[in-house]
Amino acid sequence: xxxxxxxxxVLVVIDMQERLMSAMPDIHSRVAVRNVRVLIEAAKVLGIPxxxxxxxxxxxxxxxxxxxxxxxxxxxxxxxxxxSCARAEEFGDAVKELGRSSxxxxxxxxxxxxxxxxxxxxxxxxxxxxxADAVVSRNDLDWQKGLDLMGKAGATVGTTEAFLFMLxxxxxxxxxxxxxxxxx
Numbered sequence: 313x314x315x316x317x318x319x320x321x322v323l324v325v326i327d328m329q330e331r332l333m334s335a336m337p338d339i340h341s342r343v344a345v346r347n348v349r350v351l352i353e354a355a356k357v358l359g360i361p362x363x364x365x366x367x368x369x370x371x372x373x374x375x376x377x378x379x380x381x382x383x384x385x386x387x388x389x390x391x392x393x394x395x396s397c398a399r400a401e402e403f404g405d406a407v408k409e410l411g412r413s414s415x416x417x418x419x420x421x422x423x424x425x426x427x428x429x430x431x432x433x434x435x436x437x438x439x440x441x442x443x444a445d446a447v448v449s450r451n452d453l454d455w456q457k458g459l460d461l462m463g464k465a466g467a468t469v470g471t472t473e474a475f476l477f478m479l480x481x482x483x484x485x486x487x488x489x490x491x492x493x494x495x496x
Contacts, residue, residue, distance in 0.1 A: 316416070320413050321414040321415070322360065322362070323363070324419075329375055330373030337448075343448075344447060350476070351443070354494055358480075365391075366392070367395070369389075415433055419448075422447040434465050442459065443472040444470070
């Protein structure tokens with residue numbers, strides 16, 4: 313496992329849309345939404361680019377308001393109909409343009425779009441990190457097996473806080489103070 317480096321990392325927020333999120337168990341979706349928002353806000357502090365996607369927004373609705381509020385005006389979700397973000401042309405173009413080698417994947421559903429994106433990115437030679445507390449599925453078995461399969465495929469599965477402190481590298485900086493407030 314390589315440590316995350318902020319200058320080489322991208323955060324990807326996958327399909328956190330109204331109809332998908334309303335189908336998730338409330339307790340799990342609240343935790344995932346909170347942690348996705350923490351990741352987005354920390355990415356702003358650390359200068360990490362953020363990509364967002366929406367799976368068939370005509371049918372599944374737009375990204376939920378809590379996430380849209382955190383993303384801000386600067387991030388327009390990439391629309392897709394393929395499960396793997398890596399198979400969407402606009403996403404692939406953004407990855408090439410950014411030229412970074414590490415991707416933190418967050419969103420929904422763990423065992424479908426997050427899993428397929430992780431496998432494709434690993435197979436393309438990227439380092440993939442999945443915070444288990446920032447991804448969600450409709451049931452626990454799919455969530456757990458999705459995480460297991462990503463780990464077996466070569467992704468690093470951890471937590472939001474573990475990855476953020478990996479990106480920070482040290483305490484005592486203004487960035488450390490700002491990110492520490494986010495994870496309280």
